[in-house]
Amino acid sequence: MRLQDKVAIVTGGGSGFGEGIAMRFAAEGARVIVNDIDDDAGQRVVRAIRDAGGVADYVHGDVSVGPDVEKLLAGALGHHGRLDIMVNNAGVSHRNKPLLEIDEADFDRVFATNVKSIYWTARHMVPCFRRQGGGVFINIASTAGVRPRPGLVWYNSTKGAVITASKSLAVELAPDRIRVNCINPVAGETPLLGTFMGSDTPENRARFVASIPLGRLSTPGDIANAALYLASDEAEFITGTCLEVDGGRCV
Secondary structure: OOOOOOEEEEOOOOOHHHHHHHHHHHHOOOEEEEEEOOHHHHHHHHHHHHHOOOEEEEEEOOOOOHHHHHHHHHHHHHHHOOOOEEEEOOOOOOOOOOHHHOOHHHHHHHHHHHHHHHHHHHHHHHHHHHHHOOEEEEEEOOHHHOOOOOOOHHHHHHHHHHHHHHHHHHHHHHHHOEEEEEEEEOOEOOOOHHHHHOOOOHHHHHHHHHOOOOOOOEOHHHHHHHHHHHHOHHHOOOOOOEEEEOOOOOO
């Protein structure tokens, strides 16, 4: 068990990449706090983990809201007395369309969820990690922050911010034995896929797949495998990296 008795929070854990990460962490012995704003989805993942013999609890929360993130930490400490791994996975996108058609409300929503959430988890989790003598952040960014696609200007910008924030946090927090890494998935089989493409049609899927040298979209399992390594003690000397899980998209 590569994460035996580690305590991990996974935001956006009710579906997609977050669900994959939560399930894999639990299978490797972690005690998982599943977070989402969709209670039915989050609780479904918790039941699946428990049915498989794992340990999981659900905490509702909006990651763009400071008190909700504080409640997430309280949930981990209340259930397990500590926190070892913080996975910032929750994310949203505006629909793929020309930049001048994105209104201010969509802009604010995407930046609040994708970027401000990193601010709030740093504010609340860093003091906890410092008291414990270390910890791990894994931030789910995107190939959109490295090789942007048209029609997703402001989403691309948020993921570029996540990448830069992750590297900056890694340098500043290294003396505290707090590791910070991020993962850059290519477009995958998640609820956001249709939003990225504008609409989920065979033609749009073929266009996206054609941009990936290995010839397929990413899966939650792909991202979970990368997150497992970065969360594990095997990666104890790795910080400030962005691991592209992209089938060669960014080559």
